[in-house]
Amino acid sequence: MKNVFDTLEERGFIDSVTDEENLKKMLEEEKVKFYIGFDATADSLTLGHFLQIRVMQHMQKAGHIPVALLGGGTTSIGDPSGKNDMRKLMTREVIDHNAQCFKNQISNFIDFSQNKGLILNNADWLLNLNFLEFVRNIGVHFSVNRMLTFDCYKNRMEKGLTFFEFSYMLMQSYDFLYLYRNHHVKLELGGSDQWSNIIGGYELVRKLEEEKVFGMTFKLLITANGIKMGKTEKGAIWLSKEKTSPYEMFQYLRNTDDRDVIKFLKLLTMLDMDEIAKYEKLEGQELNKAKEVLAYEVVKDVHGKEEADKALETSRNLFGGNINAENMPSSELKIDIIKDGIGILDLMNMVDLIKTNSEGRRLINQGGVSINDQKIEDPALIIRKKDFKDGEIIIKKGKKVYHKIILK
Structure with missing residues (x-):
């Protein structure tokens, strides 16, 4: 041995x-x-x-x-x-x-x-x-x-x-x-x-x-950019699903830098080296397959196969443009919070999509925020109860981050 x-x-x-x-x-x-x-x-x-x-x-x-x-x-x-x-x-x-x-x-x-x-x-x-x-x-x-x-x-x-x-x-x-x-x-x-x-x-x-x-x-988990892996704008990537959802963990790993994916397959998965060697041969867009495997294997081992399957399906749906995926990250808000309306920046802050209002304004001005697939152009936009179709709205930030907000 x-x-x-x-x-x-x-x-x-x-x-x-x-x-x-x-x-x-x-x-x-x-x-x-x-x-x-x-x-x-x-x-x-x-x-x-x-x-x-x-x-x-x-x-x-x-x-x-x-x-x-x-x-x-x-x-x-x-x-x-x-x-x-x-x-x-x-x-x-x-x-x-x-x-x-x-x-x-x-x-x-x-x-x-x-x-x-x-x-x-x-x-x-x-x-x-x-x-x-x-x-x-x-x-x-x-x-x-x-x-x-x-x-x-x-x-x-x-x-x-x-x-x-x-x-x-x-x-x-x-x-x-x-x-x-x-x-x-x-x-x-x-x-x-x-x-x-x-x-x-x-x-x-x-x-x-x-x-x-x-x-x-x-060695510590350091990315090619010199950043500790597992750190995001929102904080650490936790193993507890109550603190970091399986989908969030999946997406974080799915978005691994091309330069890091093989290294992290070796460190974070139990896949045989012979199998990892096959992914080492991939280049360009094909590396997305290796990233998907990395994300799936880690989520499977941390949260179980069922959660990994859900996260994989959701990720593929979202990358394919289907924003109605059931397992999208979501937050529940009491209907009283909306009252006569709530500013888009306040709403994004509330669900941790942005850290500051200036970040939100910049994203909106650059065309990086959509609600229910409609691009938002005004950082002062007020979201009202009627905007929640069947009690839900989906905010898209950038190209890959989706978040469902449910009124209760």
Whole structure:
């Protein structure tokens, strides 16, 4: 069987590795327990997290044992990596709720039955640490001078870095030590922005346990334009269908840049490399087939085949000019909101089609907005109840974005 390291490398996941030769040997010879941490900063995972889930799936498929670590403890501090300011502090209740949401979602992708995997929460060992004992036993192994050279801290020095946040690396490093001692976890995985934190844990375990453990990071989902994939004008692409509908996720992936589609097929789907190789040969308009496959496979794995089929049908209908597709993204508005009428800009703002009125005016002046297939020319247009045919109107923004508004 192919070494899973080679699989991850071939698909473009791997960024940095500690002791690559011995890690490959261990993955070849042992059933390895590995972990990935998920700080519970929201009530749903995102498309960015989905990359990490795919890594876990590849590892589990190869016979290794995933440990999904919910950051119920570390979320109380917040990772300063990539942040210009201190994260907003969250209450215990919110963190616990978010962690439970993560647990439910991750369990849809990873098999935790019959000792095939573990799902743990670092709140179980971090919340009750004795401060003096912790800094005496753990903090003594960390050099402040060295920590300040890491990007996650160095970038914050001008604006100010609290000791509270400074302790995050110690906490994450202690996670690795705890998991090694209690569950014999030998490998920590994470995004490339976690390299400093992973090195902290890797060195701590090696120092205190004199044991070979390993760290590996994978590349972040960055588009050819240098933008984090999964980010839109409206915010993140969530795995929860209540926050991002299956159709919205489908359309987001369907609109992938030509330069990125093969890369994302390798990272975000479980399709065989031989099949992906067929799509690599496509050019120009033919690449739309590969984009459709990317969107379908991800939505199918996240939301199920039925939702993927609906999204595919809707997308094809809309690209074919049929705006009466049943599964179009929609919003329900109370009829009282309309009253004697509502401005088109206010209406588009209300359903998140635009962020600002100036954006809406620009779109309308450029001929980029239609209602029920009629182009709108006046940004001051008032929409009245009579304009809702059978209680519905369909707004089209640009060439590809459709939104149905239903009066209730």
